[in-house]
Amino acid sequence: xxxxxxxxxxxxxxxxxxxTINCTYTATGYPSLFWYVQYPGEGLQLLLKATKADDKGSxxxxxxxxxxxxxxFHLEKGSVQVSDSAVYFxxxxxxxxxxxxxGTGTRLQVFP
Amino acid sequence: xxxxTQTPRHLVMGMTNKKSLKCEQHLGHNAMYWxxxxxxxxxxxxxxxxxxxxxxxxxxxxxxxxxxxxxxHLFLHLHTLQPEDSALYLxxxxxxxxxxxxxxxxxxxxxxxxxx
Numbered sequence: 001x002x003x004x005x006x007x008x009x010x011x012x013x014x015x016x017x018x019x020t021i022n023c024t025y026t027a028t029g030y031p032s033l034f035w036y037v038q039y040p041g042e043g044l045q046l047l048l049k050a051t052k053a054d055d056k057g058s059x060x061x062x063x064x065x066x067x068x069x070x071x072x073f074h075l076e077k078g079s080v081q082v083s084d085s086a087v088y089f090x091x092x093x094x095x096x097x098x099x100x101x102x103g104t105g106t107r108l109q110v111f112p
Numbered sequence: 113x114x115x116x117t118q119t120p121r122h123l124v125m126g127m128t129n130k131k132s133l134k135c136e137q138h139l140g141h142n143a144m145y146w147x148x149x150x151x152x153x154x155x156x157x158x159x160x161x162x163x164x165x166x167x168x169x170x171x172x173x174x175x176x177x178x179x180x181x182x183x184x185h186l187f188l189h190l191h192t193l194q195p196e197d198s199a200l201y202l203x204x205x206x207x208x209x210x211x212x213x214x215x216x217x218x219x220x221x222x223x224x225x226x227x228x
Contacts, residue, residue, distance in 0.1 A: 004154075034216070036217075041221065042221045042222075043118075043204075043219030043221045043222050044155075044202070044204075044217070045219065046216040046217070046218075049216065089155070099157070100157070100217065101154070102154045102155040103154060104152060104153060104154050105154075
């Protein structure tokens with residue numbers, strides 16, 4: 001079945017460090033891919049998305065590229081801030097079943 | 113104002129209690145969802161409503177009973193819960209066909225439920 005696998009956290013970084021959070025997926029067909037972010041005490045918010053291979057989603061300095069050949073959608077940011085501390089969820093939308101499947105989430109902690 | 117409002121933010125209940133969680137969306141969306149978020153697990157989809165009709169019930173125990181009186185409101189009625197039901201319950205909404213076309217979900221801030 002379809003699934004999303006994320007790196008286990010927490011990821012701990014100093015401010016201004018480079019961030020990568022790995023996400024790989026298993027899916028039949030060509031799903032849409034998403035990153036959602038959950039700040040402390042809040043619900044999830046859509047961070048970025050990509051709907052087809054080689055698309056790059058970007059928002060707030062974060063980027064992720066839909067790589068069909070490696071079935072990956074890794075999240076990157078060049079210089080993280082303390083305010084980026086949150087849990088990040090990778091997800092895919094299976095067009096054949098219309099299901100949104102989430103990964104387990106990766107906690108990011110950024111220290112000054 | 114997130115567009116999706118959930119109340120209460122926190123709820124502690126005994127196993128014999130009956131309580132309800134409320135969700136209201138101000139975005140004009142026509143699909144609404146209940147998710148359960150437990151530590152170190154993927155988000156679990158519980159129920160999906162489209163135009164006030166339930167279209168998904170993910171093998172959720174009958175002690176959870178959803179209600180969608182109109183496209184703006186969604187309830188989750190709780191009774192005789194178990195301690196393992198303690199979790200963050202998230203409501204979400206979206207436009208169009210549920211999950212269709214890559215439509216993003218808009219989440220509320222959740223209700224933190226503790227069952228004692």
